[in-house]
Amino acid sequence: MKNLNRLLLISTLASALSLTACSKKEHSHEDGEHEHPSHEEGHQEHGHGHGGGISVTHYTTEAELFVEYPPLILNTESAFAAHLTWLKDFSAVNQGQLLVSLTGGGHPEERVVATVSQTAGIFRPVMKPQYIGKRRLQLILTDGTQQSVHDLGEVEVYPDAKTATEHQAVAEEESGLIAFTKEQQWKIDFATAPAVTRAMRDSVSAIGVIKPRAAGQAIVTAISTGIIKSATNDFPHLGQKVLAGQTLAYLSPRLGGDADLAALSLAIEQASITLDQASYERKRLESLLTLEAVAEKRVIEARQQERLAQANLTAARKRLATYQGGEGGIALKTPISGTVVAVNTTAGASVEAGQSLLQIADLDKVWLEAKIPESELSRIQTLTGGFFSLNSLSQAIALEIGKNARLVAYGGLVDANTRTVPAILEFSNPQQQLRLGMTVNTQLYTGVAQNLVAVPASALSDENGQSVLFVLKEGESFERRVVKASIRDGDWVGISQGLIAGERVVTRGAYQVRLAATAPAAMGHGHAH
CATH class of the missing domain: 2.40.30.170 (Efflux pump adaptor protein, beta barrel domain)
Incomplete structure (x- = not known):
C-alpha cells in the first residue's frame, strides 16, 4: 500500500513538473468556453490540490489567501494558484500584484511577481528555486496603497523530485467535506x-x-361641533413635520338653534347702531359738562356705555368671521413638535365635539x-x-x-x-x-x-x-x-x-454551501482550469 501511494505521488509530481508543457488555455466548467491567456501568464489554473500538492489558507486583517502549489524543487518551476479575497466585502482581488518571496537559509532572497490572471481573484506566479534547504515563504499582495503580507512560515526546497516524494506525507482527504470553490464564493453574497x-x-x-413617549405624542381634537377648514393651501398630511404652536387647521363651530348667517349680520348692524348712539350721547354730555349743565357722573356713564357698545360690535363681527372664509374660526394648534402620524378628517368635513382629528408624535x-x-x-x-x-x-x-x-x-x-x-x-x-x-x-x-x-x-x-x-x-x-x-x-x-x-x-451564503452539498449540479463547478 505504501509503494502504491508513493507511485501515485511520483506520478503527481511528474505532472506538476510538466505544467509548462501543458496547453496554455483556461477552461471553465461553468460555461464550457476556452480562453487564451497572455504569453507571460503561460500556465494553467488548477482546481483543488492534486495529491502531493500543498494548499494553505491564510488570513491577514485585509485579505484571505488560499494558495495551492506543488512541492518546491531545485531548478524546477513550481506554479502557484493563489486565490485572494478582500475581507471587507469578500470580493475577488481584481487588480494589483502578488510577490512570492523565498528568504533565509543563508541564501539570497528569491522573488517573483505576478499580476491577476484572466480570472479575477487568481494570481499564478511561477517560482523556480535556486537554493535548497529551509526557506521562508511569503506572498505579499500590493494594491495601490493597500498591502497584505501572508507569511506562510518555513518551507523545504528539495534537491530533486525523488527526495521531495520521500519527504512529502500523503495526506488522507477528509470524507464528507463540501466543495465550494472560490469562484462560486465570489459570485454570491458570501462571508x-x-x-x-x-x-x-x-x-x-x-x-x-x-x-x-408619554410626552412625545399629542392628539388634536374638535372642541365643538363644526366644520374643518385648512389653515394653508396644504391640509395636514401623514409624515408632515410640524412645530409646537403651529396652527394646523381652523374649526368653524356649527350654528345652534335658529341662528343663521343673516341673524349674525343683523346682530352686527344692531351693535353698530348702538355704538353710534352711545358715541353721540357721550359727545353731547361732554359738551354740556363744559358748560356745567350736567353732572360729571352722567358723562362717565355715557363713556362706559360707548365702550360696551364697541365690545358688542367686535364680538358680533368675530362670530360672523368664524363662518366666513380666511382665517376665521377656532385655531387648532399642535402642542408639540413632531410628525403627523394620523389624519382622521379632511378640509370641509363636519366634525363632532371631542372627535380626534390629528395625531402628532415625536419619532x-x-x-x-x-x-x-x-x-x-x-x-x-x-x-x-x-x-x-x-x-x-x-x-x-x-x-x-x-x-x-x-x-x-x-x-x-x-x-x-x-x-x-x-x-x-x-x-x-x-x-x-x-x-x-x-x-x-x-x-x-x-x-x-x-x-x-x-x-x-x-x-x-x-x-x-x-x-x-x-x-x-x-x-x-x-x-x-x-x-x-x-x-x-x-x-x-x-x-x-x-x-x-x-x-x-x-x-x-450558508444556503448555497448547503446546496453545493445536496445538489452540486445546481451550483455549477465554477473553477477555472
Whole structure:
C-alpha cells in the first residue's frame, strides 16, 4: 500500500513538473468556453490540490489567501494558484500584484511577481528555486496603497523530485467535506468569520411594541361641533413635520338653534347702531359738562356705555368671521413638535365635539414596551438592557441602559389578563426607521453573563430542530457541523458544544454551501482550469 501511494505521488509530481508543457488555455466548467491567456501568464489554473500538492489558507486583517502549489524543487518551476479575497466585502482581488518571496537559509532572497490572471481573484506566479534547504515563504499582495503580507512560515526546497516524494506525507482527504470553490464564493453574497470567546449575556424573551413617549405624542381634537377648514393651501398630511404652536387647521363651530348667517349680520348692524348712539350721547354730555349743565357722573356713564357698545360690535363681527372664509374660526394648534402620524378628517368635513382629528408624535425618541412573562421574572437579577429585531432575519438592535437607552419603568404589578410585567426602555430612533405600533422580537438582559465560544447569529441555521454551522476547513472545503446553541446576545449566539474558538464559519451564503452539498449540479463547478 505504501509503494502504491508513493507511485501515485511520483506520478503527481511528474505532472506538476510538466505544467509548462501543458496547453496554455483556461477552461471553465461553468460555461464550457476556452480562453487564451497572455504569453507571460503561460500556465494553467488548477482546481483543488492534486495529491502531493500543498494548499494553505491564510488570513491577514485585509485579505484571505488560499494558495495551492506543488512541492518546491531545485531548478524546477513550481506554479502557484493563489486565490485572494478582500475581507471587507469578500470580493475577488481584481487588480494589483502578488510577490512570492523565498528568504533565509543563508541564501539570497528569491522573488517573483505576478499580476491577476484572466480570472479575477487568481494570481499564478511561477517560482523556480535556486537554493535548497529551509526557506521562508511569503506572498505579499500590493494594491495601490493597500498591502497584505501572508507569511506562510518555513518551507523545504528539495534537491530533486525523488527526495521531495520521500519527504512529502500523503495526506488522507477528509470524507464528507463540501466543495465550494472560490469562484462560486465570489459570485454570491458570501462571508466567513472566526468563532470567538466572549462574554455572552443571558436574556429572557418578551413581547415588544414600539410606542411614542408619554410626552412625545399629542392628539388634536374638535372642541365643538363644526366644520374643518385648512389653515394653508396644504391640509395636514401623514409624515408632515410640524412645530409646537403651529396652527394646523381652523374649526368653524356649527350654528345652534335658529341662528343663521343673516341673524349674525343683523346682530352686527344692531351693535353698530348702538355704538353710534352711545358715541353721540357721550359727545353731547361732554359738551354740556363744559358748560356745567350736567353732572360729571352722567358723562362717565355715557363713556362706559360707548365702550360696551364697541365690545358688542367686535364680538358680533368675530362670530360672523368664524363662518366666513380666511382665517376665521377656532385655531387648532399642535402642542408639540413632531410628525403627523394620523389624519382622521379632511378640509370641509363636519366634525363632532371631542372627535380626534390629528395625531402628532415625536419619532426621534421612542419607547420599547416589553411585556415579560410572569414565569421569567425570577431570572432577572438586574435589568441592564436588551435587544430586539423586526424578524428572525433582521439585524438586532442592542439597547444598554446608561449608554444608548434609559429605563423608564419596570412594572411591579402582574397584569391579571396577560400574566406579564411591562418594562419600558427609551432610546433614539435613527432616521426614524422604526414605526410606532411595530411588534418586535425582544430579549431583555437578566444581568447574568458567561464566557462562551460565539459566532454571528447569521451563521446558524435550523435544520429539523438541529443547530447547524458550515465550518471552513480549507479555502474551498467546508464541513456541515451540528452544534449545540446556547445564549443569544444581540447578533451573537453562544455555542456550548461542537465548535472551538478560531474555527471559521460561513456567516453569509450558508444556503448555497448547503446546496453545493445536496445538489452540486445546481451550483455549477465554477473553477477555472
